[in-house]
Amino acid sequence: MTQRTLSIIKPDAVEARKTGAIVSRLEEEGFKVVAMKRIHLTRAQAEGFYAEHKGRGFFDELCTFMSRGPIVVMALEREDAVAKYREVIGATDPAKAAAGTIRKLYGSNVGENAVHGSDKPETAVREIGYFFAGFEV
Numbered sequence: 001m002t003q004r005t006l007s008i009i010k011p012d013a014v015e016a017r018k019t020g021a022i023v024s025r026l027e028e029e030g031f032k033v034v035a036m037k038r039i040h041l042t043r044a045q046a047e048g049f050y051a052e053h054k055g056r057g058f059f060d061e062l063c064t065f066m067s068r069g070p071i072v073v074m075a076l077e078r079e080d081a082v083a084k085y086r087e088v089i090g091a092t093d094p095a096k097a098a099a100g101t102i103r104k105l106y107g108s109n110v111g112e113n114a115v116h117g118s119d120k121p122e123t124a125v126r127e128i129g130y131f132f133a134g135f136e137v
C-alpha cells in the first residue's frame, strides 16, 4: 500500500553538506519527495516535535542538537514507506546500524545520527502535519 513517512535531515548532516547525497539515495530507494523544506527550528519547536520523549535522559541534548542549525524536512511516499525508510536509515545508533545504511554512512553517534524517520504510519501522519500545511502535501 502506498504510504507516507516524515524524513528529517538533521543539523549534523546538513552542516556536513550531505543533503544532496541523502535525498539522492532516498530517490534511488524508490521514495517520491512529495514535500520538502529547509528550516531552522526554535528550541520550542524542537521540543514540540519530540514531545513523546519528554522526561527521557537525552531530551534536553536532543532538543539542543535539533535546534542548533537548519534541517531539511521531507514528506516521502512509497509502497510500505515507514518500514522501508527505517530499513534504509538503519538503527538509531550508527555504530549498530547495518553497513550501507544512511546512519552508518553519515551518522556520528546515537544522538547525532544524521536523519529522523517516523516509527509508525499513524506517527507519520502526525509528524507530516507538524511540518506541512494540507495544501503543501
Ligand code: ADP
Pocket: 058, 061, 062, 091, 092, 110, 111, 112, 113, 115, 116, 117, 119
Ligand atoms: P529513532 O530516531 O531511531 O526513532 P528514538 O525515537 O528512540 O530513535 O530517539 C529519537 C532521537 O533521540 C534519536 O534519533 C537520537 O537523535 C536521539 N537519541 C535517542 N537515544 C539517545 C541516547 N541514548 N542519547 C542521546 N540521544 C539519543
Ligand code: MG
Pocket: 117, 118, 119
Ligand atoms: Mg523515534
